[in-house]
Amino acid sequence: MKDAKIRMLIPIFLLTFAMFFNIAVFQPVFDIGALIMAAVMCVLIAYAHFVVNKFFSSGDKFLVTFMSVLPVIGIAVLYRLNPDIAIKQVLWFIIGMSVYIALVIILPDLKRFAKLKYLYLAGTVVFMAMATFIGETRFGAKNWVDLGFISFQPSEFGKIFFVFYLASSLKNFSTLKSLLEPGIIVLVSIGFMVLQRDLGSAMIFSFIAIAMIFAATSKVKYLLASFGVGALGALMSYVLFPHIRRRVMIWLKPWEYAANESYQIVQGLYAMASGGLFGQGLGNGSPEYIPVRESDYIFAVIVEELGMIFSFGILIIYFLLFYRNIRSALKARSTFTSLLAVGFSVMIAMQVIVIIGGVLNMIPLTGITLPLISYGGTSMLTVFFSLGIIQKISEEA
């Protein structure tokens, strides 16, 4: 069994080196730096696989694979776009993987953490509100905090506290009254997101809350009620906020506003349409016309240069990642850990769905990152942290 999982390393190494080699070959001078990056990543991936398989073999053995493949693809494409950013992303990859490995090795049984509800509550409120008070606006959303040497998105850390909080407060769900406190926190969190104009995050928080509440309560009533509230909230925001109306307008009629408002969407569509099944080839497309191509819109670059088939494969990997995550939720021994796993699984999965759906213009575009692939240190950290927790939970079986 162990052998089989280590054998999975070979295709990962192959993919890594092949992608970086592809980029290196077409540079005017053969790019050794690319191969060095590939080697560094492979070493880290190998170490992670080794740790999980050898020392913590009761846990899920597939998570490491999926969470290695995706960043490899992401960093390779980022390297093609902007080598400096790619190097930064590798740094975040290293940090993220380290966090993951650390969690797996150091964390004891997670059940102990079930009692710290108020700690989580405090953390949630602090991080969700932080950007509103000391944050700055980027890309239209006021959800960044700049501390000079580092800048980060506090709502990303807020997500972690949010999931922990909901898991610990819902685990003993009995009556409707016990939903009051979590309900308030959920509304407050989403409220801050709306306040900060980070609609994408607001959506993700909503989905996480809905999933966790439904999982814990089993009451379809509450599910319908929360959908109702959500729909009402969406409608109200549509009426109240012009920038939301704009989003809906450019979603419905992207071609009419192609010159200005829907420029990003339209350029993304052009790029993806020009890719074909096998893409233009790494380095052959024209991503320079796509706004925000390194983070939110990186998927459009991937479709243009690597083709629909490859992108389809990426989607399958994301789904398999979700499957393994949710499997840990099913096998978890306690309600608390199960809910934790549900929360983080849904978080990652919905992020994928919302951003890819937005790039494809299936749904209105929101500014969230594609987990593990988009450039973004905070996002990477959050996802690796979540996966570390889930990996720990998967050992409970």
Next chain:
Amino acid sequence: MREEVRKNALNKNIKIISGVILLLFVGIMGYMLYFQATMAEEIAAKPGNVRSAVERNRVLRGTIYDRNGTVLSYSERQENDSQKRIYQGGAAFAQTLGYVTKGTVTSLESYMDKTLVTDEYEINITRDNFFEVFRDPGSIINRTKLGNNVVTTLDGELQRKAYELLGDELGASGSVVALNPKTGEILAMVNKPSYDPNRLEEIYAELNEKGYDEGVFVNRASRGTYAPGSTFKIITLLAALEEIEGVEERIFEDDGFLEVNAGNGIPNVNDNRYGNISLKKAFEVSSNVVFGGLAIELGGDKMEEVAERFGFNEGLDVTGVNFVSGSYTAYGRSDDGLLALTGIGQGDVEGNPLQMAMVTAAIANDGMLMEPRLVNSVLKYDGTTKDRYEPVLYNTVADVDTAQTVKAYMKNNVDASKNDNMKVISSIRGGGKTGTAQDRFQTTSGEYIDVENSWFTGYAPFEDPEIAIAVIVLDGGSGSGKAAAIAGELMKWYTENR
């Protein structure tokens, strides 16, 4: 164990949630497939998509030459890496060659677009750079970045001459098409009024305001829908010779007016009465009475069948040209009024100079209609030939004897004429047919005015035709006037200088 019950319920819910998310994933994957299968191509082709422009810009667009190697249109790299197309041919070649802008490519530029933007690549590995290959594998591939070139069939000087002979205003403007009857090569295809494509951006707005028949962008020589008038009698004549026994010896009674049962009847031009005349004479004087009557006698089906041999109604594909073939509508004898009109090239008959030149070319070439084409060959950036276009027989429109009879009748037209223009053609041993077509012209304001278009179609020389020509001068009046003058001068110049 309450814990267990809770766990089961929890698990059940988790499974439901997973199901929902699975559906969402499937939805996205489905949409991706849908996108690729249906929307992608259309979206990629939208003019806003810079990619095709970037790709096209990578290669310096090829040059268009006339048949003798004179440059007509070529491209120059600008400082900002874009390309500028220089139309050396100028206004004389505007509609035939077309133009290239950021979003649009027209006419020949469009027809041969792929050729003009495709470059060659060379792989060169020599002993010297062999080791270079490992350091930089990409270096062995040399893209020439120069598009292929197109050599047209056009005779540049002939084209310019034709352009000069036409005028700018209604009454002198029109189109000219000249073909090589033996090969189908288009020697000239000219329209006036025209415009200088080098100034396209400046004057586009103003030019675009002219609509309808006054516009300058349409290649009316190959796409116009005009009534051919009496030039169509060539076809009526051919049909009659084939179908009617002894028609050459028949004596026709021409009292100046053809009575019909359905309709108004047809007078001769100027109400001339010719009395008893032969077929040849009737053709020479262009008798509407005789030819209208012949059409009725032949019947619409026969007329249509013959017309279609020349390409009418057929939608023929002409290399390098967006050709609109002529059209003939067959009427039954109960519609003898309309039927008679078709016999004289009026009514519902439509043809443009290219179509009519094809008719004459076929006759001149002993009944063999060669497929017209605008392109002779494709050259690589270094001048070597990549592709050659050969003459292709489109159709045999008549047996040699009949064709030669028609050819002889056409020669007789110019030989027997007292008109100066016709005499010029006679002097170069040519033949032809005039046409004065009643037609309608739509001005930019949208109103229709009645015009008399001056048509002439002919060939020269009789023994071994080198050129077949069709000229239309809009509202130019009698065919033996302006159209014949232009045709004569061009054919004379061509046969003497080429």
Next chain:
Amino acid sequence: MDIQRIISLAFTGFFVIILFFIIIRSLILMSKDMSAPQEERENILKLTVLEIGENRNLRKGATMSISEETTFGRKNDNTVVLTDPYASGYHFRIFPHEGRYVIEDNKSTNGTLLNGDRLEMKTYLKKDDMIRVGNLKLKVKVS
């Protein structure tokens, strides 16, 4: 088609093949996992309840089958809930390790006895071992 495109296409094709290889390989391994968990089942620990002590929710003579980590204590979220006030909230646990079962005392107030001796550190269980918490007595039948 030119050389550069062909090379790019070859690379991309290679990426596609590897990616889908990873996907399919994973799927195969996952399905194998699902159809072969029986191995773990084979290794079941059976405990017999000799005395129930103050634990009214247990039956004397009953057999407990343990195949995965099992916690014993007074709190509700233990796998086996003990009602004996002598027991701590989380008293002790039994978990599988490397094919055998290990018993560990969770720093309980009154301690856990294994074969009469107070359990200080994690110990492998073997057949006929006797576990005692207060008046609860469990005997290992099969290990």
